[in-house]
Amino acid sequence: MIKMRIIIVKNIEAGGKKGAQIFSEALANGAKVFGLATGSTPVTTYQALAASDIDFSNSVSINLDEYVGLTPDNSQSYHYFMQKNLFDFKPFKKSYVPDGNNLDAAEVIDQYNHIIETNPIDLQILGIGQNGHIGFNEPGTPFDSETHEVALSQSTINANSRFFSSPEEVPQKAYSMGIASIMGAKQILLEAFGEKKAQIIKDALQGPVTEDVPASVLQQHPDLTVILDEAAASQLEL
Numbered sequence: 254m255i256k257m258r259i260i261i262v263k264n265i266e267a268g269g270k271k272g273a274q275i276f277s278e279a280l281a282n283g284a285k286v287f288g289l290a291t292g293s294t295p296v297t298t299y300q301a302l303a304a305s306d307i308d309f310s311n312s313v314s315i316n317l318d319e320y321v322g323l324t325p326d327n328s329q330s331y332h333y334f335m336q337k338n339l340f341d342f343k344p345f346k347k348s349y350v351p352d353g354n355n356l357d358a359a360e361v362i363d364q365y366n367h368i369i370e371t372n373p374i375d376l377q378i379l380g381i382g383q384n385g386h387i388g389f390n391e392p393g394t395p396f397d398s399e400t401h402e403v404a405l406s407q408s409t410i411n412a413n414s415r416f417f418s419s420p421e422e423v424p425q426k427a428y429s430m431g432i433a434s435i436m437g438a439k440q441i442l443l444e445a446f447g448e449k450k451a452q453i454i455k456d457a458l459q460g461p462v463t464e465d466v467p468a469s470v471l472q473q474h475p476d477l478t479v480i481l482d483e484a485a486a487s488q489l490e491l
């Protein structure tokens with residue numbers, strides 16, 4: 254049976270605490286592999302985890318995506334983001350992020366698919382792009398996709414340019430886990446905060462399930478929890 258649990262909180266800080274609680278519960282229930290995301294959305298969840306007594310030293314983490322061409326020490330890379338936002342405080346036994354420094358896409362893809370197959374994800378946290386992307390799976394990505402190289406859409410480049418000094422500096426390509434890889438996680442936690450996400454949350458959770466809105470596939474996941482603040486939930490029919 255499809256089970257979608259929507260939790261509405263006052264603000265992003267409360268959302269972060271709720272998110273961290275879901276991580277703790279999963280760990281207590283035996284979760285070993287955590288799928289992690291970047292972007293501004295999960296930051297308060299990582300802060301709450303960092304401040305907690307949770308121990309990931311026997312856990313594995315697998316990140317959704319990485320820009321192609323950025324080294325792990327580049328402050329805009331997702332490697333760097335994870336290090337600064339979570340791993341410096343809560344190290345995992347092993348942490349995987351796609352190797353953005355390796356321009357041999359076929360090799361990166363093979364390696365990452367193998368990592369996901371041999372470490373099935375117990376809990377995957379997700380943010381959502383304003384065009385409905387999850388990871389870097391842009392609109393039109395097949396639902397049966399595994400890890401792949403992505404040409405980023407102009408809207409994603411523009412949205413993510415706030416982290417760079419100019420849109421020209423945003424890499425044009427990324428490696429991303431595919432939609433099938435994400436859907437393979439035993440449990441999914443989707444977070445969205447702020448008015449800018451209200452329309453896409455409505456489309457993703459209550460609109461048709463279509464490859465034009467990648468996150469709409471989550472309606473078919475058997476164990477989905479959604480944490481929203483009031484602004485992001487404002488268009489939903491509840």
Ligand SMILES: N[C@@H]1[C@@H](O)[C@H](O)[C@@H](COP(=O)(O)O)O[C@@H]1O
Nearest residue numbers: 291292293294380381382388389
């Ligand atoms: N690849 C990431 C996504 O994983 C993330 O969900 C999205 C939304 O970012 P934000 O949380 O900053 O709104 O941004 C990037 O494109």
